[in-house]
Amino acid sequence: MTKTAYPKKKKTEPVKKESKPDLEKVVAEAVLSRLGRPEGLVEVRAINVFGDSWRVNVVCEDGQYSNKYPDCFFLTVSPDGEILSSNPEIKRKYDD
Numbered sequence: 889m890t891k892t893a894y895p896k897k898k899k900t901e902p903v904k905k906e907s908k909p910d911l912e913k914v915v916a917e918a919v920l921s922r923l924g925r926p927e928g929l930v931e932v933r934a935i936n937v938f939g940d941s942w943r944v945n946v947v948c949e950d951g952q953y954s955n956k957y958p959d960c961f962f963l964t965v966s967p968d969g970e971i972l973s974s975n976p977e978i979k980r981k982y983d984d
Contacts, residue, residue, distance in 0.1 A: 911936070914969030919944050922971070923959060924982030930955055940964050940972075 916932035928949035935943045942963040950956035959981070964973040971978070 911965070911969050915942055915944060915963065915965055915971070918969060918971050919946070919961065919963075919978060922978040922980065924980055926958060926982045937962075940966070 912934045915934040919934070920932055923946070926946060926948050930947040930949055933945045933947060935945075937943055942965050944961045944963060945957050946959040947955050948958055961978060962975045963971055966972055
């Protein structure tokens, strides 16, 4: 049986990704700046559903062992994190 000589692979440098802003954080902050900060705020979850479509859930405390979702939005967002459209419309609801 003969051995087959395979060419050695060249080592390549890893591809560096462009540094993008953390869009989840940018979108969440944009929603809070329009909506205001609700009492008992736990977190704002910004989830990229696909492409430029996002779902944002505002999570607040509701008693000792549970949370509630007083506000949820479906958004269209630009690559920079700017809110282009919202369903339902984000209106000022809370004082900061």
